[in-house]
Amino acid sequence: MATNPQRPRAAYVCNACGAAQPKWSGQCADCGAWNTLEEVARPPAGQSRAGGRGGGFAAAGPTESVIHTLADLRPEERVRTSTGIGELDRVLGGGLVIGSVVLLGGDPGIGKSTLLLQACESLGAEHPVLYVSGEESPQQIGLRARRLGVVGAGIRLLAETCVERVLALAERDPPRVMVVDSIQTLYTDLLQSAPGSVSQVRETAAQLVRFAKRADTAVFLVGHVTKEGALAGPRVLEHMVDTVLYFEGESGGTFRLVRAIKNRFGAVNELGVFAMGDRGLREVKNPSAIFLARHDQPVPGSLVMVTREGTRPLLIEVQALVDESPLANPRRVALGLDQNRLSMLLAVLHRHGGVAMFNQDVFVNVVGGVRIGETAADLPVLLAVLSSYRDRPLPLDLVAFGEVGLSGEVRPVPNGPDRLREAVKHGIRRAIVPAGNVPKEGVEGLDILAVKTLAAAIDGV
Known part of the structure; x- marks a missing residue:
């Protein structure tokens, strides 16, 4: 029986070696890898991949391919x-x-x-x-x-x-x-x-x-x-x-x-x-308004940080809870943050801040379900953890941001002045930030504590 040349055909390609097989099998006959064959579409005989059944597009002729010079192109503004x-x-x-x-x-x-x-x-x-x-x-x-x-x-x-x-x-x-x-x-x-x-x-x-x-x-x-x-x-x-x-x-x-x-x-x-x-x-x-703390009185383990999502800064509350652990391996739970980075920050706090938490369970949560991926959350996370551990509340009008290095230094983060100006708009009056993020002219209405080390930040609270 003659086969229909317009009938769609399929092939199975090994994603390990690239060999093509006419039908699926559990093992690739060329490289011997198991479960690596994936079905791929092949155009019917006599058609290019861009034509035929692929959505009604005509096959591209050789005259349609043109080599351009980048300097001669005039990009159009996309509406x-x-x-x-x-x-x-x-x-x-x-x-x-x-x-x-x-x-x-x-x-x-x-x-x-x-x-x-x-x-x-x-x-x-x-x-x-x-x-x-x-x-x-x-x-x-x-x-x-x-x-x-x-x-x-x-x-x-x-x-x-x-x-x-x-x-x-x-x-x-x-x-x-x-x-x-x-x-x-x-x-x-x-x-x-x-x-x-x-x-x-x-x-x-x-x-x-x-x-x-x-x-x-x-x-x-x-x-x-x-x-x-x-x-x-x-x-x-x-x-x-x-x-x-x-x-x-x-x-x-x-x-x-x-x-x-x-x-x-x-x-x-x-x-x-x-x-x-x-x-x-x-x-x-105004998303900062819904992510900010709304406590009547200062509570331990709560601090406002300024993160930057895309082109705008956001004020978000970071909460921490430190409690004595009954387990041999204390728990480290982070919601909205990288759990491995939390463990690293706790090690830095022990080594360069003199606070050991090897027998404490540490829980950290970012309010509102936001996921923070930037390193500007390092300093506020550590200050919130220390506040809960000492059972000492932080002021409601305090904000912090900054990256903490393994040697205990506090490094600047991008767009520091924009973060500080956004904090002032929401009633913040004090800030603990890296020294490299402090504007030369300062920020009106904001008392800024510039720190270079984690120890200096701890002393400031």
């Missing part, structure tokens, strides 16, 4: 479109870039679909929007839109999981913005594996990226996350898109944080803060 949600525009770098691909990941039920549906309401007023759902029916989306108060007159809905059919319908009337919820539910006819597998996610995402660049359509891809909090699917998925956004926070909590992990058109590590309510997500325009 940004506001999503109608200020905090989402912030993490996107100032607005949505038409033709870009944005990957939005987060835990189930944290608000990914809600945020995008609210953004589509504003975008649909000026641009054609296509919402592709592989998990919900149009009726279910309509019920959620009614609950959120989204009219959605300019939003078109499509319940489909085959990426070839999605792109074929989108080609007839190309939308300006397209939402795919979620990438793990789509599949391509080029592969035989189940939707959500590594090969399916990689191939469907590649077709959507090619469509976005060709049709000048902004595409939002909703991604599931694993139990470790990373995006499910191949790591190459994050390299294919232009922007990667992560939802942070507890699903049952009030506040949601959207962080930019990668952004080709804006600042990385930018943070957007939202509050979840009955009518969906509401942006928080």
Whole structure:
């Protein structure tokens, strides 16, 4: 029987040696590695990878490839479109870039679909929007839109999981913005594996990226996350898109944080803060106000620090609890911080501060569910731990930041003056900061203690 040359073909490639096999097996016949064969798509005979079933794109001819000189290029300014949600525009770098691909990941039920549906309401007023759902029916989306108060007159809905059919319908009337919820539910006819597998996610995402660049359509891809909090699917998925956004926070909590992990058109590590309510997500325009301590009286183990998330400083409360441990190996628990760094800081406190905690349980928490990745949290963490250990409260109007080195020195951190000016806006009157972060002209209304060592900071409190 003659074979159909247009029939999609699949191959299995070993990710250890790169050898291709016609069918899957547990062991690679070339290098002998086990469980390394992954299904990949191959175009039908006589077609290039960019043509045929790959989303309706014509095969690129040799005349379309041109070598340019970098000095002769005149880059065009990419036009940004506001999503109608200020905090989402912030993490996107100032607005949505038409033709870009944005990957939005987060835990189930944290608000990914809600945020995008609210953004589509504003975008649909000026641009054609296509919402592709592989998990919900149009009726279910309509019920959620009614609950959120989204009219959605300019939003078109499509319940489909085959990426070839999605792109074929989108080609007839190309939308300006397209939402795919979620990438793990789509599949391509080029592969035989189940939707959500590594090969399916990689191939469907590649077709959507090619469509976005060709049709000048902004595409939002909703991604599931694993139990470790990373995006499910191949790591190459994050390299294919232009922007990667992560939802942070507890699903049952009030506040949601959207962080930019990668952004080709804006600042990385930018943070957007939202509050979840009955009518969906509401942006928080002054996040420092919700993260600050609101104690009537000073309490031991509490201190305000100034962290910088993207382009703006934030005031966040750090809490510490030190208690005598009944265990042979005392516990070191850090929520919102790196636990290994906490252990290192406690060793520095013992060696250069003269305070030993080898028989104490130490618990550190960052209020509001924020995750702090910068080293500016070193000094406030140690001061909060010392305050709890001594049962001596710190003043409510005190703020601190600075990196602590292994030799006990306190090093400056970026944008120190901006952090101090932000602290003054929220009623802070005292600050313990590295000597290298103190402005020459000072900060009006702020009493600054400049320190060079951890011992000097301890003496200052």
